Amino acid sequence: MARESFADRLKKTMNERGIKQVDLIRSAQKQGVKLGKSHISQYVSGKTIPRADMVHFLAGALQVDPDWLNGITPEQETEGETDMREFKKSSKLDHVLYDVRGPVVEEATRMENTGTNVLKLNIGNPAPFGFRTPDEIIYDMRQQLTECEGYSTAKGSFSARKAIMQYAQLKQIPHVSIEDVYTGNGVSELINLCMSALLDNGDEILIPSPDYPLWTACATLAGGKVVHYLCDEQSDWYPDLEDIKKKINSRTKAIVIINPNNPTGALYPREILQQIVEIAREHQLIIFSDEIYDRLVMDEEEHVSIASLAPDLFCVTFSGLSKSHMIAGFRIGWMVLSGNKTIAKDYIEGINMLSNMRLCSNVPAQSIVQTALGGYQSVKDYIIPGGRIYEQREYIYKTLTDIPGITAVKPKAAFYIFPKLDIKKFNIMDDEKFALDLLREKHILIIHGGGFNWKQPDHFRVVYLPRVEVLEQASKKIADFLSGYRQ
Numbered sequence: 001m002a003r004e005s006f007a008d009r010l011k012k013t014m015n016e017r018g019i020k021q022v023d024l025i026r027s028a029q030k031q032g033v034k035l036g037k038s039h040i041s042q043y044v045s046g047k048t049i050p051r052a053d054m055v056h057f058l059a060g061a062l063q064v065d066p067d068w069l070n071g072i073t074p075e076q077e078t079e080g081e082t083d084m085r086e087f088k089k090s091s092k093l094d095h096v097l098y099d100v101r102g103p104v105v106e107e108a109t110r111m112e113n114t115g116t117n118v119l120k121l122n123i124g125n126p127a128p129f130g131f132r133t134p135d136e137i138i139y140d141m142r143q144q145l146t147e148c149e150g151y152s153t154a155k156g157s158f159s160a161r162k163a164i165m166q167y168a169q170l171k172q173i174p175h176v177s178i179e180d181v182y183t184g185n186g187v188s189e190l191i192n193l194c195m196s197a198l199l200d201n202g203d204e205i206l207i208p209s210p211d212y213p214l215w216t217a218c219a220t221l222a223g224g225k226v227v228h229y230l231c232d233e234q235s236d237w238y239p240d241l242e243d244i245k246k247k248i249n250s251r252t253k254a255i256v257i258i259n260p261n262n263p264t265g266a267l268y269p270r271e272i273l274q275q276i277v278e279i280a281r282e283h284q285l286i287i288f289s290d291e292i293y294d295r296l297v298m299d300e301e302e303h304v305s306i307a308s309l310a311p312d313l314f315c316v317t318f319s320g321l322s323k324s325h326m327i328a329g330f331r332i333g334w335m336v337l338s339g340n341k342t343i344a345k346d347y348i349e350g351i352n353m354l355s356n357m358r359l360c361s362n363v364p365a366q367s368i369v370q371t372a373l374g375g376y377q378s379v380k381d382y383i384i385p386g387g388r389i390y391e392q393r394e395y396i397y398k399t400l401t402d403i404p405g406i407t408a409v410k411p412k413a414a415f416y417i418f419p420k421l422d423i424k425k426f427n428i429m430d431d432e433k434f435a436l437d438l439l440r441e442k443h444i445l446i447i448h449g450g451g452f453n454w455k456q457p458d459h460f461r462v463v464y465l466p467r468v469e470v471l472e473q474a475s476k477k478i479a480d481f482l483s484g485y486r487q
Contacts, residue, residue: 007046009069013062014044022430027061034095037432037450041103051091096217099451104435108445119474121463122445124262124323124415129465131326131388134378140371141364148363154356156183156334160369164334167373171294172308173317173338180337182351183361183369187292187318187333192218193358194288194316194335197350198253199224206247206255208239210418210452210459212262212290227252228453233420237266237409241275248279254286255279257306260293263452263461264418265393265411267297270304277310286344287315292333293414295324298383298390301412307338314344321365323414324379325372332365389415389464392471396464399475405482415465418449423458427486431457434487442477 014020021040028035035054042048043058050058052070059066099105100123108118120128127133155161161181168176184190191214199205201223207215209228216226227247230240239257257276259268280287287306294303307315320333341348382389396417397410405422421428428434431448434457439445449459464471 004071005046006049006069006071007044009071010058010062011044013064013069017062019062024058024061028057031057033057036095036097037430038097038099038102041432045103045106047103047106049086049088051088051094092221092223096220097451098213098217099432100213100447102451104432104439104447104451105445107436108439111439111443116443118439118443118445119466119470120445121466121474122447122461124463124465125328126323126326126415126465127329129470130467131382131465133325133327134372134375136375137325137327137368137372141368144367145364148367150363152183152360152363152366154352154358154360155179155181156361157363157366160334160366163370163373164336167319168305168317168336168338171305171317173305173315173336174308174311175341176336176338180341182335182337182355183366184320184333184335185331185361186322186328187290187320187335188214189331189358189361190318190333190335191215191290192221193351193354195219195222195224197354198222198286198347202251203253204249204251205253206244206285207453208256208258208261210263210449210454211256212258213452215256215258215290216453224253225251229255231261231264231266233409236412237261237264237418238268238272239276241272241279244276244279248283248285252283252285254288256288256290258290259306260291260297260303260413262293262414263416263447264409265414265416266409267301267303267412268306270302270309273304273306274309277306277313280310280313285313286347287313289315289317291317291319293323294319295377295379296383296389296415297413298393299412303413307336311339313339314341314347315339321369321372324377326379327365330365330368331362332369334369388467392464392466392468393417395468396462396471396475399472400462400478403475403479403482415463417462417464418452418459419462421458421460423456426482428457429487431460434485435460437485438478438481442481444474444477 055070056066059069161178164181165178195218199222204225204227205219206229207226208231219226229244231237232240289306297303307317315338317336322328381387400419401408405425406419408419411417431450435448446460
């Protein structure tokens, strides 16, 4: 007979007591215990077993014995029997969340494994939606593959870094030499590297809300305390400058901006960026700027690199080819150090150490950077009237905002929209439940706003990479679902 698991005992007790996941989350908030929706979902599903302090909290909330909930019987205690050793995840991961590939996605995978066709509007991966890599890039990589069998230098090949340096110059980023350029296996690796090299336990870093959750996850994993500053939906999702000022203290080391923004599609104007620079200058902060979507700007708007406005500050600017050249799977990104590097000399030594430890980034992908940045930019055809990304944005914005109970700010860049739900109309208290309900009923996968560290249960992100015909079907299904939806 199979042994009862922690998840079995937890679910059984919750059912007997009539206690829901949201009740446990509220109880935790009252007691100052950190328990998120994703945490409790993983405990209930059996994906994760909580640590001892969390078991004691859950046992108290459910009014059961902690040893029973943990599976320790009196017979085992008296007879000295012990369970087979269990290996648990590191406590460093206790508060690390990444719901872009979290519980809702896991449920979608389970459904697909049973034969259900799921429309994935959850992740910015161009290739599955028919976006093809430019032929010249494929040709150049093929021609150079036999020269890419060994390691490059830790920072990357000369040709790749030279091309990136010249691109930084075009963006008017000051004081950049080839030694200030680092290639990475996508921007994600470099974000993790930068956070690990910078943050000591308790150091604070300002990150936007909503954010791309990797930033919060990497900073938390590194031991930092993430302080989220608000982006204001009423002001086209621009950063709330007063909120930033209120959240700075002596432990604040840096501020992160994501521009163009994921998940909102916002593009920050020069005036906003200049004010952020002034705040960073006053408080001597490092500026990290995630600009992976800088070549996906529509409506003839201009993207401004914040580093170009801050020659006296230490800035780290991130970009890459995953989105602009539709090669997310090639994993090629970069970061550029600029401005006053003297004040960050020791930090840069840490970056170099971690860069050396991973040996180098993907060498075949480095080989096409020069071609990609110097050749014809085919992405421009997608972001003008008549282009796929432009027309898909126009369509999804109109159809979603035509649905009663949904409003949205029209995105200016990237390929995401972050609509708002009328939570009173739909009685929504749990946005993850909303995403799961939509998935199970209509087989559409989206990511709830909480997955982007947005605290209210009133938003979700849609990726508008599918063709208009597919977006039309998806919009109709969402409208039909919401027409009778109440939590």
